[in-house]
Amino acid sequence: MTVKVPVVRDILEANEQLAEDNRRVFRDAGLFVINLMSGPGAGKTSLLERTIDALREEIRIGVIEGDIQSSYDAERIGQKGVQVVQLNTGGSCHLDGNMIKSSLQALDLHQLDLLMVENVGNLVCPAAFNLGEDMKAMLLSVAEGDDKPLKYPRMFQESRVLIINKIDLLPYVDCHVGKMRERALQLNAHLEIFEVSCRTGEGLSPWFDWLRRQVRDRKAEVDGTKT
Amino acid sequence: MHEMSIAQSVVDIILQESQNHQVNRVLSVAVKVGELSAVESESLKFCFNFLTKGTLAEGAKLEIERVQVTCRCQGCGSNFTVQGLVFVCPSCQSSEVEMVTGRELSVESFEAE
Numbered sequence: 001m002t003v004k005v006p007v008v009r010d011i012l013e014a015n016e017q018l019a020e021d022n023r024r025v026f027r028d029a030g031l032f033v034i035n036l037m038s039g040p041g042a043g044k045t046s047l048l049e050r051t052i053d054a055l056r057e058e059i060r061i062g063v064i065e066g067d068i069q070s071s072y073d074a075e076r077i078g079q080k081g082v083q084v085v086q087l088n089t090g091g092s093c094h095l096d097g098n099m100i101k102s103s104l105q106a107l108d109l110h111q112l113d114l115l116m117v118e119n120v121g122n123l124v125c126p127a128a129f130n131l132g133e134d135m136k137a138m139l140l141s142v143a144e145g146d147d148k149p150l151k152y153p154r155m156f157q158e159s160r161v162l163i164i165n166k167i168d169l170l171p172y173v174d175c176h177v178g179k180m181r182e183r184a185l186q187l188n189a190h191l192e193i194f195e196v197s198c199r200t201g202e203g204l205s206p207w208f209d210w211l212r213r214q215v216r217d218r219k220a221e222v223d224g225t226k227t
Numbered sequence: 228m229h230e231m232s233i234a235q236s237v238v239d240i241i242l243q244e245s246q247n248h249q250v251n252r253v254l255s256v257a258v259k260v261g262e263l264s265a266v267e268s269e270s271l272k273f274c275f276n277f278l279t280k281g282t283l284a285e286g287a288k289l290e291i292e293r294v295q296v297t298c299r300c301q302g303c304g305s306n307f308t309v310q311g312l313v314f315v316c317p318s319c320q321s322s323e324v325e326m327v328t329g330r331e332l333s334v335e336s337f338e339a340e
Contacts, residue, residue, distance in 0.1 A: 001340060002254065002338055002339070002340045003248070003250065003338070003339055003340065004336055004337075004338050005244060005248050005250070005336060005337050005338070005339060006335070006336045007240065007241075007244055007334045007335060007336050007337060008333060008334070008335055008336070009240050009244075009333060009334050010332065010333050011233055011236045011237055011240070011258070011332040011333055011334060012233075012236065012332055013236075013240075014236060014239070015236075092229075092232070093229060094229060096232075124229075124265050125229040125265065127265070128229065128264060128265060128332075129229075150312065153263060153312045154263050154264070154265050157263065157314075157326070185322070186312070186313050186314060186315065186322075187312060187314055188314065189314070189322035189323065189324075
């Protein structure tokens, strides 16, 4: 006899559960957590280096580096003297809740204010997997072209922040930043957009200020719940 | 690109539910896939067929229902289907819109004997 069994279960429920566990751990530690995503080579690690250099005296920053292979990025970040842990996905094209959970024991979360998770370079899959972060932020470099919002909509939809990087290359590439912004905002009207060059440092100050504000708000929130 | 891990989660759910319902063989599995989930149907089927080999879901048919991206306008309250990935209300032009469907990724039901 054939039976029809109703299920109605989220396929990603296992990941969602782990992300929720991570979120609780982050909350307990009073941390602000960003899941940083982009295609390969857009400048995630360079942005982290610049951010650490600018804010290290006032904000305690930790980094989780996600890569398919190698510890190259963690070594770069490690030179800055901040807490860093390298995750190798061994082929998987995105980080997931479980990988983050397993990496947390390598970090002293109570000694941090801000945790930046650098996802695997990929404009597709990372957007679908929550890690327990407070927000997703994405980078897009002008060298990649202003058509990317049309082709990879999900990532723009999920992100709170869009950092347009490598604006120093604008004279050499056929990229229209106005079009890029317009296309991104059509997907997500609430996107906070920064135009920067991690090479020259141009445009980074507003991003630093914005980050300071997020960390301060989180601290105020945590202090508020304690009293 | 991540169809293999999605397919593995589908298989895990199905095998777990099969055990709960004490069935011998799974004939078909119905899943919902939102258009914005970045999951490709043919690739998902391929991975599903591969992963079910040697299990009681071997040979089961994966039936995929694609779900359109729809939004509700927070300005005027109307519901609309998103065309060409422009998230702007066609009635009042507001971009204060909330996505209602399009991110789905769920196992709805399965048929078994």
